[in-house]
Amino acid sequence: MLTFIVRRLITMIPVLFGITFITFMLVTFAPGDAISLMLGSETVNVENVERLRTELGLDNPWYIQYRDYMFNLVQGDLGTSIVSQQPVTRQIVERFPNTLLLTVGAMIVALLIALPVGVIAAARRNRPADYGTMFFSVVGVAMPNFWLGLLLIIVFGLQLDWLPIRGMGSLEEGLWDFVSHLILPALTLGTALAAILTRLTRNAMLDVLAEDYVRTARAKGLTSFNILFKHALRNAVMPVVTTAGLQFGALLGGAVITETVFSWPGLGLLSINAIRQRDLPLMQGSVLAFALCFMIATLLVDLLYAVINPRIRYG
């Protein structure tokens, strides 16, 4: 197991360099001068530009800049935000848990929908419940999530007035405040994944339900609930969990849009605002943070598989 972890970590090194180089390039080799971008069109005067250039080290050759960038990076220094004048790292660290909460919430929503619905569809194969499920799985992946978010806001926020539509709740205001703010964003972000996983659960269950041990369980006179959820689902769940893990990155990407729709104070909203305000250091930092999160998530999923399935370790 240890060898596997070490080998897996070593393969991450070139990728890590690639990621940092790309985020570095985003600013350094940007067309037009990064400085005039930052200062905006109205305040461009030569003196200001020169001062900022020296301050940011942009008058050095790119490899010196990259070295400095990496040097600061390993110390956790991602520069200072132009707009708020706060360290980028601190802003990212503040926002990151919110994005994690949203994506984990979306993952839970997706599994809570996909597993029972998929199982029922498989048990009711080629009946109305099954067709309804397949319809959901087709429509769910095709809906733009910003649009779904707005529809949910219209229905549950404005028409029914059941759930809050902006921002994040706080635990100090009580559990319901916290959970109620999370429901619509998590549903928005999780629906596409729920659709994919529902279809997968259904198909995996159909395979498993054809197995001999399921027939044995039936012959023993177990209730169909027991057969479906205890015997069959346990064996059908592996491909579903695998795909759920692989889709974590897609959730992170979708979080940018969901956070914008619901003004959710996470990393996605931070990077969109940084882009809108032309705050290059903050933008660079948040893109890097997203890539690192994604990489760590992929690593964790890989390690988890190695724990569950020993064959992978010797691949």
Next chain:
Amino acid sequence: MASEAVRSPSRFRPENRVLRAFFQNPLALLGALLIVALVVVAVTAPWVAPHDPLELDLLAPYLPPGSEGHLLGTDNFGRDILSRLIYGSRISLFIGVIVVGIASVVGALLGLVAGYLGGWVDTLIMRAVEIFYAFPFLILVIAVIALFGPSIFNVMWVLGVVSWPVYARLVRAQVLTLRETEYVEAARASGGGAGRIMLRHILPNALTPLLVTATFGIPEAILASAALGFLGLGVQPPTPEWGVMVSEGKDFIRIAPTLIMWPGLAIMLVVVSFNFVGDGLRDALDPRQVER
């Protein structure tokens, strides 16, 4: 070529079996018909659209669907929503096709080279693939577009360039198996150069899975460009792009919730159509994988 001379009677050709399997799949057929209809509408937009999509009528904003002369109503500027949807289909289809075009050509060539040449070339290209995979897709796209500025041109090339790794990986995997086949060995033995073998002998046999992936790539590109339009980082208003229309409508959801309805439905319909066709193609081309 010899295959021309000994071509079997047409009804036994594999293409026919594939086509028949495809058209016997009702969902695939439905998807194909919807796409054809959409292409016709997009091409003939100036003739089928009842109004100019940019024509303002400030005296008649927020007309409900079914109003006289405005089948789907009007938006906050009194522009005809149906006409805007019709013109929007041009943009979405165009972006989808161009993006997949760029991504599949770049990806296929790199995958071909990586798989066939192997060695350090392969390592280099595959590392690049891994690095691209290490970014959440939309994040990278947003960051690059933010630097180059939002425009339809930038949306197309950025989405195209960022999407190539899928195709590279796919083609490389195909090449690795095809490279060892006897007919490739024969081509090599008869003195075919690497470029000729790759393009004439290997690539055509790797096209089938590429076609399926490309079909699924179009709706992905359409969704991504709509998301960019929604964020204000894609096609710019007043161009009637569907994502832009949702974005413009979101400020009026209290007074006119139908404004955002139509463009969202349009996006969904296109995406579903392409997914149906993609599913149909995959099943038709691979008879072992029967959809239940």
